[in-house]
Amino acid sequence: MKIRRLSLRVRIFFAMILLVLIASILIAAVTIYQYNEEAQDYHRDRLERKEDNIKRHIDFVIRETTWEVKTDNVRLIFKEEIYKIADIHQLQVNLFDLEGGLIKSSKSSIEGDTLSSCLHADILNALSNTSEHRYVEKTTLNNQTFQSSYTYITDKKFKPIAILNLPYLENDEFLNKELIEFLERLGYAYFVMLILAIVLAYFLSKYITKSLKTISDKINATRLEKQNKRIEIDSSSEEIATLVNSYNSMIDELQESAVKLATSEREQAWREMAKQVAHEIKNPLTPMRLSVQSFQRKFDHGDPEIYHKVDEYSKTLIQQIDTMSSIASAFSNFAKMPAQQNETLNVVEIVKLALDIFSEDYIVFVADEKEIISKLDRTQLIRVVTNLVKNATQAIVEDKDPKVVVSVMSEQDMVKIAVSDNGKGVSQENISRIFEPKFTTKSSGMGLGLAMVKNIVETYNGTITFTSQKGRGTIFTVTFPKA
Numbered sequence: 001m002k003i004r005r006l007s008l009r010v011r012i013f014f015a016m017i018l019l020v021l022i023a024s025i026l027i028a029a030v031t032i033y034q035y036n037e038e039a040q041d042y043h044r045d046r047l048e049r050k051e052d053n054i055k056r057h058i059d060f061v062i063r064e065t066t067w068e069v070k071t072d073n074v075r076l077i078f079k080e081e082i083y084k085i086a087d088i089h090q091l092q093v094n095l096f097d098l099e100g101g102l103i104k105s106s107k108s109s110i111e112g113d114t115l116s117s118c119l120h121a122d123i124l125n126a127l128s129n130t131s132e133h134r135y136v137e138k139t140t141l142n143n144q145t146f147q148s149s150y151t152y153i154t155d156k157k158f159k160p161i162a163i164l165n166l167p168y169l170e171n172d173e174f175l176n177k178e179l180i181e182f183l184e185r186l187g188y189a190y191f192v193m194l195i196l197a198i199v200l201a202y203f204l205s206k207y208i209t210k211s212l213k214t215i216s217d218k219i220n221a222t223r224l225e226k227q228n229k230r231i232e233i234d235s236s237s238e239e240i241a242t243l244v245n246s247y248n249s250m251i252d253e254l255q256e257s258a259v260k261l262a263t264s265e266r267e268q269a270w271r272e273m274a275k276q277v278a279h280e281i282k283n284p285l286t287p288m289r290l291s292v293q294s295f296q297r298k299f300d301h302g303d304p305e306i307y308h309k310v311d312e313y314s315k316t317l318i319q320q321i322d323t324m325s326s327i328a329s330a331f332s333n334f335a336k337m338p339a340q341q342n343e344t345l346n347v348v349e350i351v352k353l354a355l356d357i358f359s360e361d362y363i364v365f366v367a368d369e370k371e372i373i374s375k376l377d378r379t380q381l382i383r384v385v386t387n388l389v390k391n392a393t394q395a396i397v398e399d400k401d402p403k404v405v406v407s408v409m410s411e412q413d414m415v416k417i418a419v420s421d422n423g424k425g426v427s428q429e430n431i432s433r434i435f436e437p438k439f440t441t442k443s444s445g446m447g448l449g450l451a452m453v454k455n456i457v458e459t460y461n462g463t464i465t466f467t468s469q470k471g472r473g474t475i476f477t478v479t480f481p482k483a
Contacts, residue, residue, distance in 0.1 A: 008320045009205045016201035017194070026189040028183060035179045039172055043147065047136070050091050051149050057085050058153055069155040074162045075103050082106045093152070094165035100124050103162060119163065123150055127163065145170040169213065342375040342460075344483055347415050348408050350378060354385035355406060360393060362401075367408040372415045373483045380456045387453050388419040388476050394475060395423030413482050420475040426468040434466065453478075 061081045067073045073094055078085075086093045086106030093106040094205060115295030126135040127150055135150045147168045152160040303309070347406045348367045355365055389404060396402040407418040426434060435454045457478055468474040 010144060012205040013201045016197060016204070017118070020194055020197040022191075024186075024193070026058045026133060028186060031182065032179065033188065035175065035182075039170075039175045042175070043168070044171045047147055047149055047166070050089060050168065051151065051166055054085060054089050054091065054093065055151070055153070057088070058164065061085075062153075062155065067159060071097050071161050074153075092167050096163040096165060098160060098163065100163070119150070119165075126150075127152065133160075138256050163310075165411075180401050192383055194438065232251070237475065254370070345374060345376055345378060345381065347372045347374050347376070347480075350381050351385050351406060351408050351417060354382040355389065357386065358389060359395070359403070361405070362396075363393070363404045363406065365406050366412055367410075372408060372410050374415050374480050376460055376480060380460075382394045384456055384478060385417065385419075386455050387450070388417075388478070391450065391476075392419050392421035392423065392474070395425075397423050398426050410482075415482055417480075418475055422473040425470040425472055425474055426466070431468070437465075 058078075061077065062069055065077045067077050069077070073296065074097070078095060082093050082095065082104050083106055094102065096119055097103050100121075100123070104116045123135055123137065127133055133152050135147045137150070139146050139148070147170065149164075149166045151164050153162040153164050155161050218363045348369065348371060351367075352365060353361060371440070385406070389406060392404045393402075396404075403422045405418075405420045407416075407420075409416040409418070435450050454464050457480070460480060462478060462480040464478050466474055466476045
């Protein structure tokens with residue numbers, strides 16, 4: 001799973017847990033490093049203390065000896081004393097002459113791996129050339145670390161007479177035991193902290209993202225065509241409050257823009273509608289004028305066919321007047337918003353009633369159930385059905401057996417009315433314009449039927465959709481909520 005696909009809440013949760021884990025690992029690493037440094041300091045200081053104590057003991061022996069204090073007599077001076085010193089201070093003592101040769105050792109059996117009978121030249125140079133006249137060599141043997149200190153033994157006049165070597169084994173068992181015990185306690189403490197961090201991270205991430213979730217839901221629900229609500233969040237952080245204020249300002253501006261846009265579109269639509277109505281009314285006026293003028297010129301009282309001609313002129317005028325009346329009715333029906341007169345209706349019965357005005361025998365009615373109840377306006381529902389069926393009958397082509405099927409179906413909490421035909425279908429270029437006012441593919445009419453149907457359906461919280469195949473037919477589906 002990619003990080004960017006995780007929600008902000010999950011990322012905050014895992015980030016806090018990861019922070020605790022990283023902190024625990026870092027503290028454990030720092031603790032181990034600190035223990036190692038303290039162990040090094042402890043061994044260095046302990047060797048120095050041992051060295052100081054042994055040198056004071058050696059100085060005491062030199063002051064009390066009866067032998068002449070010089071390099072050649074060192075073996076005799078410390079013949080027995082070297083074993084006492086090693087036993088008292090619990091440390092091996094080795095004495096070398098100034099040339100690096102072994103004089104005396106407290107160890108009865110000398111192993112070549114741990115002690116050489118002759119010192120290396122680097123050790124001798126370091127002793128003679130450093131201001132402290134002291135050298136410490138660190139070696140590792142059989143996974144054990146040894147420190148060997150080298151320093152001068154001097155006579156009463158501070159003249160070097162021998163080289164003191166103290167091999168020191170760094171025994172870390174006690175320190176390692178303390179470290180393990182401390183890490184165990186630290187592990188228990190961090191386990192408790194991890195549990196607390198998980199609980200805290202869960203609630204904290206939930207609290208942080210709660211306001212963002214509210215804002216996200218509001219943004220997703222924002223629509224230009226409806227009234228959008230402002231966000232009201234109490235006790236939010238400064239950043240969230242800034243975001244909320246920006247959203248509310250955007251909603252206010254969007255609402256103003258929507259009102260202006262709706263007003264502009266409405267004014268433009270009515271202007272276009274007025275032009276269309278004027279154009280449609282002018283169309284029948286021209287043949288009416290020509291008919292009247294022709295009648296005036298050709299009127300003759302003595303014409304034996306005068307009554308026949310008057311009848312033809314009258315029919316022509318009546319036909320054009322009916323056309324104008326149809327145009328006026330269509331415009332009036334479209335302009336009139338559906339009244340919110342909800343009634344508890346049996347949709348199946350009302351749809352059957354609406355089909356009674358059609359005399360075509362190829363119109364078939366199908367219903368899943370005998371009764372499907374919804375709250376609608378009876379007149380508006382009949383208007384929807386009759387307009388859809390009328391469009392379906394007008395889409396029938398002459399060279400095909402006509403068939404129009406009107407279906408009423410029940411799906412969960414919705415009622416569906418489908419009107420299908422096997423007509424010519426809707427062309428691809430006209431699909432996006434099918435519900436536009438004044439759009440029509442017929443030679444007559446104003447193209448207000450489907451626009452009016454869509455207006456009615458959406459007023460009652462319904463939807464209207466259609467599918468069409470060129471040359472095979474169209475299916476219009478209207479969906480309303482049940483009562």
